[in-house]
Amino acid sequence: MITFPNAKINLGLQILRKRQDHFHDIATCIYPIPLTDALEIIPSGTLHFGSSGRDIPGNPDSNLVLKAYQMLYADYPRISPVSIHLYKKIPIGAGLGGGSADAAFALKMISDIFGLDLDVLQLEHYGGQLGSDCPFFIENQPRIATGRGELFQPAPVNLSGNWVYLVHPEIHISTREAYAGVVPRSGQKDLKEILDKPSTWKTDLTNDFEASLFENHPTLSAIKTSFYEAGAWYAAMSGSGSAVFGLFSSAPEKLSFPKHYFQLIRQLD
Numbered sequence: 001m002i003t004f005p006n007a008k009i010n011l012g013l014q015i016l017r018k019r020q021d022h023f024h025d026i027a028t029c030i031y032p033i034p035l036t037d038a039l040e041i042i043p044s045g046t047l048h049f050g051s052s053g054r055d056i057p058g059n060p061d062s063n064l065v066l067k068a069y070q071m072l073y074a075d076y077p078r079i080s081p082v083s084i085h086l087y088k089k090i091p092i093g094a095g096l097g098g099g100s101a102d103a104a105f106a107l108k109m110i111s112d113i114f115g116l117d118l119d120v121l122q123l124e125h126y127g128g129q130l131g132s133d134c135p136f137f138i139e140n141q142p143r144i145a146t147g148r149g150e151l152f153q154p155a156p157v158n159l160s161g162n163w164v165y166l167v168h169p170e171i172h173i174s175t176r177e178a179y180a181g182v183v184p185r186s187g188q189k190d191l192k193e194i195l196d197k198p199s200t201w202k203t204d205l206t207n208d209f210e211a212s213l214f215e216n217h218p219t220l221s222a223i224k225t226s227f228y229e230a231g232a233w234y235a236a237m238s239g240s241g242s243a244v245f246g247l248f249s250s251a252p253e254k255l256s257f258p259k260h261y262f263q264l265i266r267q268l269d
């Protein structure tokens with residue numbers, strides 16, 4: 001079986017309070033975008049994981065896709081070993097959720113291949129043990145996410161027909177470090193109310209990671225400014241960064257960023 005785990009962007013990201021479990025309560029709109037990895041999983045005599053495309057930092061044995069298999073195998077020892085190949089295209093540590101998407105798609109694939117018949121809630125529960133962003137990719141639809149990022153409400157957002165221009169300056173930002181650099185702010189304006197009014201997004205739909213990360217990485221702020229100068233009706237950093245995106249009503253011209261930057265221009269379905 002082959003699937004194409006997609007990335008996401010965050011429309012607004014409010015960091016509200018630190019929790020007892022050392023995570024943070026957040027409010028964000030997570031939106032899928034057409035940038036994908038490719039993931040193949042085949043029943044096999046022995047367990048194997050390999051990847052190609054972008055190098056993935058860390059030990060392959062700790063890859064989130066392998067962790068997804070091992071977690072299901074622990075509860076369903078009747079499933080056979082599998083051979084897994086991941087073609088990595090989504091920039092890593094970019095605020096695009098690529099690792100979480102790979103893990104979520106692996107959970108769905110393994111459930112399908114071996115007829116585990118896991119429902120959405122069960123898959124989301126397994127996903128939540130692999131990462132806060134993971135449960136989103138089980139249904140993979142625009143959602144307002146709260147709690148650690150695992151509680152969902154419908155999102156009053158439809159970007160169909162808009163163009164997304166995504167730039168990743170290949171600066172790897174660890175999610176943990178990004179959260180450590182932010183002072184939580186509770187009592188922020190209701191995210192759903194802001195999302196309901198796209199005309200206010202430029203001023204009201206904020207990503208709380210931007211202040212600290214833009215200070216340390218002025219390049220990111222410059223990318224956001226260049227999107228507005230190019231006619232974006234909204235631009236922001238995605239998640240804990242470092243990818244920055246702009247939304248355009250019509251196809252944007254390609255801008256002249258340094259050639260090692262990852263760039264993507266796509267119309268949203």
Ligand SMILES: C[C@@](CO)(OP(=O)(O)O)[C@H](O)COP(=O)(O)OP(=O)(O)OC[C@H]1O[C@@H](n2ccc(N)nc2=O)[C@H](O)[C@@H]1O
Pocket residue numbers: 010013022023024025026028094095096097098100130131132133134147148149175176179238239240241
């Ligand atoms: C910031 C967000 C926004 O969508 O996405 P990315 O920027 O990573 O794509 C997510 O909250 C990231 O989710 P994810 O990348 O799965 O984070 P996890 O692996 O669960 O957590 C990594 C570390 O980030 C911190 N963390 C994560 C989520 C959260 N709600 N509060 C936190 O404080 C914790 O220090 C945790 O140990």
Ligand SMILES: Nc1ncnc2c1ncn2[C@@H]1O[C@H](COP(=O)(O)OP(=O)(O)O)[C@@H](O)[C@H]1O
Pocket residue numbers: 056057058062063064065086091092093094095096097098099100101102103133175239240241
């Ligand atoms: N399949 C995977 N793809 C990408 N990163 C992975 C994967 N499995 C584990 N990781 C680890 O997760 C971290 C990045 O996760 P990723 O989801 O790409 O970040 P972000 O959510 O910021 O976009 C890296 O430190 C990487 O080593």
